[in-house]
């Protein structure tokens with residue numbers, strides 16, 4: 001039975017994403033306490049896949065996931081889910097609003113309802129928990145008075161619902177990845193995303209611009225670029241790139257090979273169907289057919305069959 005480790009405990013938004021990935025009825029969803037634990041479970045072959053949050057449209061990237069993907073044995077994404085984020089506030093049973101002194105949640109969640117908290121629970125101190133559902137556990141066990149959670153947490157924990165459908169930013173979404181140990185890459189769908197981590201030569205003028213030019217020349221549309229410090233010396237960074245396209249396409253293969261030649265390190269993070277099923281727009285001179293025609297012409301010139 002395939003096991004999917006997810007950032008839990010039960011009742012997180014990540015569980016909601018894991019359920020969306022678990023299309024196979026026999027998938028077993030296994031909650032773990034942290035993102036690093038979910039990644040470690042896959043690396044240690046205790047789970048077949050990990051479901052983790054990658055980025056919030058409001059709070060930005062999830063550092064544990066970004067850093068965990070850059071080190072140790074490589075993992076690759078095989079799918080993504082983008083989930084709308086609306087929060088519920090759960091309280092200890094019977095507690096009146098004016099009695100609430102502490103409100104716990106994942107820092108990303110607290111950041112997404114800070115206006116609501118200031119207006120509705122002004123005397124409650126926000127407290128960071130490892131996840132939204134871990135905050136619900138804390139409230140259940142009496143450590144805090146209220147928790148900002150995913151709606152589904154109300155079904156798992158014996159708490160009162162104080163408010164639902166909260167979001168300072170109405171259209172907030174979070175993007176989640178399903179990660180596996182590397183294996184043969186699944187065939188392209190035409191609506192694919194490829195993710196990479198690259199480490200350019202940070203001391204050479206223009207090295208990042210050169211990488212971006214390689215992508216542009218291969219007709220590749222970059223959808224995200226983000227840097228994270230390498231944690232060693234100040235000034236050394238890794239760049240996380242997401243772009244439209246699949247490694248099986250010639251333009252993407254050529255671009256990856258060019259980045260490999262130019263970078264200190266390239267880590268492939270997967271080619272997988274994008275969540276909104278939007279088809280990649282491939283410039284006419286970067287289609288697989290355009291490359292095949294150019295190869296045929298070159299072979300002809302080299303062999304003397306044509307000029």
Ligand SMILES: O=C(O)C(=O)C[C@]1(C(=O)O)C=C[C@@H](O)C=C1
Nearest residue numbers: 012013014053106108131132174
């Ligand atoms: O704590 C959870 O429920 C999570 O799934 C994590 C997480 C996050 O890391 O951003 C996911 C979505 C929300 O933005 C808040 C928290």
